[in-house]
Amino acid sequence: MSLKASELILNEDGSIYHLGLLPHEIADTVITVGDPARVERISAYFDKIEITRMKREFCTHTGLLDGKRITVMSTGMGTDNIDIALTELDALANIDLQKKEVKNDLKALDIIRIGTTGSIREDVALDSFLVSELAMGFDGLMHFYESDSFLQAAYAEEFVKQTNWSSKKAYPYVVEGSGRLIEKFSSKDTVKGFTATNIGFYGPQGRVLRNSIPEADMNQNIAAFSFNGRSITNLEMETSGIYGMSKLLGHHAVSMNAVLANRATGEFSADPKKLVDNLIKYCLERIVS
């Protein structure tokens, strides 16, 4: 069945609506980052750049590194952007844009997020690299999709109970990353974590500048949650959406996080640029190995 023009939206040149890309312009391995400026910091390591595209916050470079074709794309901040980025990446891979029909043979992309985060535990050290094994979304995105078989419902139920989570906030959801990619990107130089994804950087992550928040000890409350021997380690703004949309659409995802802030100790990295560059180099080595 052909998808309607209002649902699968294409630009005049046939490219997908927000990303501005054509199907052959993405690789099967896609790195996502929040910051558009981080894209060229990654593609600077490529041997060859084939495609560069910029539309809104979505900056995309596709190129070759050691013979491997890689796409790096910025998503901007937040899971609202992740809904767009992952849906349109999937459309490029799995929908015939001319016929406007879902293909019979579906492709699974490898999606690697290279992002930044704040730890909520003293023992998840500043300047470490954290691989998200699990993600808890406070953003509600997955509740807008029907399929929920991949959600770890017991974690969410237990979290709501243990933290007395306000019903005014979105009901949390929990998703795993790709086991294969988590292993590929883990080493003695990384720590494994359980990432909580928030809908903002300030109030939603318990930061107080001039505002006040209803639960001053929210981060301690989140950190105190424990289930199946697992506790939440860090806060950022995209991982749950990436893991959820990837499971929904049949892709494989891992979220790699440079720990820039330690919210438990109140510290911030002395050299965030160097830390992110080191994480970029680490991830590129793992991608081509």
Ligand SMILES: O=P(O)(O)O[C@H]1O[C@H](CO)[C@@H](O)[C@H]1O
């Ligand atoms: O550095 P990026 O990838 O943007 O990730 C983190 O940094 C931003 C907030 O500063 C949010 O997007 C958060 O998830």
Ligand SMILES: O=c1cc[nH]c(=O)[nH]1
């Ligand atoms: O504390 C932090 C640091 C980076 N990104 C976040 O979302 N939070």
